Amino acid sequence: MMNRQVRLKSRPNGIPQAENFELAEALVPEIKDGQVLVKNEFLSVEPAMRGWVSTVANYSTPVGIGEVMRSFTAGTIVKSRRPGFAEGDKVMGMLGWQDFAAGDATNITRKVRETDLPLSLSLGVLGLNGVTAYFGLLDLGTPRPGDTVVVSTAAGSVGSAVGQIAKLMGCRTVGITGGAEKVKMCRETFGYDAAIDYKAGNVADALKAACPRGVDVYFDNTSGAISDAVMAQLAQGARVVICGTAAISSWDPPPMGPRVERHILVKRARVSGLLIFDYAHRYEEAVARLADWVRAGKLKYREDIVDGIEHAPGAIAELYRGENLGKRLIRL
Amino acid sequence: MMNRQVRLKSRPNGIPQAENFELAEALVPEIKDGQVLVKNEFLSVEPAMRGWVSTVANYSTPVGIGEVMRSFTAGTIVKSRRPGFAEGDKVMGMLGWQDFAAGDATNITRKVRETDLPLSLSLGVLGLNGVTAYFGLLDLGTPRPGDTVVVSTAAGSVGSAVGQIAKLMGCRTVGITGGAEKVKMCRETFGYDAAIDYKAGNVADALKAACPRGVDVYFDNTSGAISDAVMAQLAQGARVVICGTAAISSWDPPPMGPRVERHILVKRARVSGLLIFDYAHRYEEAVARLADWVRAGKLKYREDIVDGIEHAPGAIAELYRGENLGKRLIRL
Numbered sequence: 001m002m003n004r005q006v007r008l009k010s011r012p013n014g015i016p017q018a019e020n021f022e023l024a025e026a027l028v029p030e031i032k033d034g035q036v037l038v039k040n041e042f043l044s045v046e047p048a049m050r051g052w053v054s055t056v057a058n059y060s061t062p063v064g065i066g067e068v069m070r071s072f073t074a075g076t077i078v079k080s081r082r083p084g085f086a087e088g089d090k091v092m093g094m095l096g097w098q099d100f101a102a103g104d105a106t107n108i109t110r111k112v113r114e115t116d117l118p119l120s121l122s123l124g125v126l127g128l129n130g131v132t133a134y135f136g137l138l139d140l141g142t143p144r145p146g147d148t149v150v151v152s153t154a155a156g157s158v159g160s161a162v163g164q165i166a167k168l169m170g171c172r173t174v175g176i177t178g179g180a181e182k183v184k185m186c187r188e189t190f191g192y193d194a195a196i197d198y199k200a201g202n203v204a205d206a207l208k209a210a211c212p213r214g215v216d217v218y219f220d221n222t223s224g225a226i227s228d229a230v231m232a233q234l235a236q237g238a239r240v241v242i243c244g245t246a247a248i249s250s251w252d253p254p255p256m257g258p259r260v261e262r263h264i265l266v267k268r269a270r271v272s273g274l275l276i277f278d279y280a281h282r283y284e285e286a287v288a289r290l291a292d293w294v295r296a297g298k299l300k301y302r303e304d305i306v307d308g309i310e311h312a313p314g315a316i317a318e319l320y321r322g323e324n325l326g327k328r329l330i331r332l
Numbered sequence: 333m334m335n336r337q338v339r340l341k342s343r344p345n346g347i348p349q350a351e352n353f354e355l356a357e358a359l360v361p362e363i364k365d366g367q368v369l370v371k372n373e374f375l376s377v378e379p380a381m382r383g384w385v386s387t388v389a390n391y392s393t394p395v396g397i398g399e400v401m402r403s404f405t406a407g408t409i410v411k412s413r414r415p416g417f418a419e420g421d422k423v424m425g426m427l428g429w430q431d432f433a434a435g436d437a438t439n440i441t442r443k444v445r446e447t448d449l450p451l452s453l454s455l456g457v458l459g460l461n462g463v464t465a466y467f468g469l470l471d472l473g474t475p476r477p478g479d480t481v482v483v484s485t486a487a488g489s490v491g492s493a494v495g496q497i498a499k500l501m502g503c504r505t506v507g508i509t510g511g512a513e514k515v516k517m518c519r520e521t522f523g524y525d526a527a528i529d530y531k532a533g534n535v536a537d538a539l540k541a542a543c544p545r546g547v548d549v550y551f552d553n554t555s556g557a558i559s560d561a562v563m564a565q566l567a568q569g570a571r572v573v574i575c576g577t578a579a580i581s582s583w584d585p586p587p588m589g590p591r592v593e594r595h596i597l598v599k600r601a602r603v604s605g606l607l608i609f610d611y612a613h614r615y616e617e618a619v620a621r622l623a624d625w626v627r628a629g630k631l632k633y634r635e636d637i638v639d640g641i642e643h644a645p646g647a648i649a650e651l652y653r654g655e656n657l658g659k660r661l662i663r664l
């Protein structure tokens with residue numbers, strides 16, 4: 001039995017493309033005491049992977065050339081030499097774009113306890129995406145009932161959860177997304193009070209119409225021109241959560257944009273950077289609440305699942321082109 | 333007896349110049365019940381005045397053409413029809429660039445109780461400047477012992493207090509200022525551990541040498557190229573306080589600069605805008621502590637006092653050119 005792997009072949013400048021990866025085969029790893037053998041069932045595709053393969057200053061060591069691509073995955077334990085982990089248990093962890101991985105305390109994030117819900121959710125609304133939305137909005141965005149909350153990439157895996165959690169907190173939600181289909185999804189599936197198609201016209205004018213009293217919370221996944229429009233319309237005491245920078249293709253060197261210091265000063269705004277790994281110790285708190293909302297039908301999600309590991313190499317670039325409708329996963 | 337006044341004559345684009353003001357005379361105001369007549373002794377000159385005369389989005393209504401220039405002043409009550417305020421009492425308030433003003437609850441900020449210290453201090457280290465440093469650093473910058481605290485306009489009225497309070501909190505302090513004389517003042521008078529002359533060479537290199545473990549707290553009075561250098565060297569969990577934007581001559585339209593979103597995200601930084609008027613209810617808390625530090629010789633200050641109201645019109649532009657050494661005041 002072989003272990004198919006997607007390895008980093010060359011280092012991209014900017015967004016990783018299919019040709020930066022290669023499909024290879026290796027032996028299924030032998031496990032040692034303290035380890036489990038995990039058969040991956042779903043591989044995750046995240047915007048953050050752009051940073052993981054970049055040597056530009058980031059929060060983690062870049063994936064080395066020839067190494068298996070770093071990725072969250074969800075799978076089943078098929079062999080265990082680790083106490084407390086049994087064959088058949090479902091786990092989620094940083095197990096890489098491959099069929100099989102040896103898992104231990106260093107790379108298994110959690111045992112998936114919500115076995116009444118689909119395993120794939122542990123990589124989306126109950127995974128990194130949902131947890132990012134939860135802590136980013138609640139801890140850094142500190143929404144108050146009646147606040148106007150604006151979300152960029154509003155139909156995405158993180159953004160759609162942010163919008164819905166903000167609604168649950170009593171906020172008015174305004175989503176910014178690209179294209180008529182995603183606007184419809186924002187309004188009908190994710191319950192945004194208003195949705196703006198940034199491809200359809202002037203974002204600043206549309207924002208002004210949708211947020212007559214300004215923007216109290218801005219959950220930012222894009223940076224770029226969308227953020228420029230939002231930053232100019234902050235309300236007094238606004239909170240901005242910087243979660244991602246999907247609209248910027250390369251940060252080396254950083255691109256130019258209109259300075260924001262005056263907006264921040266005049267509006268007494270607070271701008272916070274979010275890195276979800278800092279919340280690892282509170283992961284279960286978030287998952288428990290998110291799962292309850294999913295079960296109650298209050299937190300909707302969309303998945304966009306592609307079958308076959310051969311689709312992994314091009315998947316990051318597809319994400320940045322906005323081709324997916326819902327959380328992009330590779331099913332093995 | 334006449335009341336000399338400096339009035340706004342025309343609206344500047346950017347930094348107000350002498351020709352935007354005119355010297356005029358009016359009658360000394362009659363006071364009504366609930367008012368006091370204040371004889372101003374010191375007029376303040378603040379970088380913030382640039383915003384007060386601008387129609388670009390700001391935190392206050394702009395001064396109207398023909399109106400007395402808005403300003404903090406310190407003076408003595410010469411006539412009182414207000415209970416609790418007696419002839420001879422010293423007060424500080426928003427009484428404008430003029431000899432006499434009718435004061436009441438709307439424009440008197442506080443009675444000056446630190447009568448053992450010079451009255452002029454109530455416009456500087458015990459006034460808006462000191463209080464701004466106090467709350468900006470302690471509430472928004474949240475310094476921890478051992479932190480590296482970088483201050484722009486380090487020798488200025490706000491900056492010099494920030495640097496010294498940070499030292500009192502157990503931090504390492506690095507000041508950025510312009511010119512050899514101010515560098516010397518930073519090191520010798522205000523006790524900075526290091527001082528960088530931004531006019532002398534590469535700020536980024538100098539910062540790297542002065543802050544080998546990165547910048548934990550950045551108290552920003554400048555924006556512009558200095559901030560660009562600091563933002564690229566934030567430490568993980570850094571706090572940035574946006575207090576002023578002295579390096580930017582006009583915000584209409586906002587000038588371009590390198591985008592900061594990635595720095596904020598990767599370093600999980602927090603950037604907060606400070607407007608000291610939001611802390612009005614805690615003013616006395618700050619003044620009491622600052623005064624104790626001044627009395628104990630732990631908080632040094634420099635004043636740069638010019639005699640005569642005729643020097644007021646050009647004083648804001650002089651401030652932006654960095655011509656003053658210490659808090660610029662006009663003595664009447």
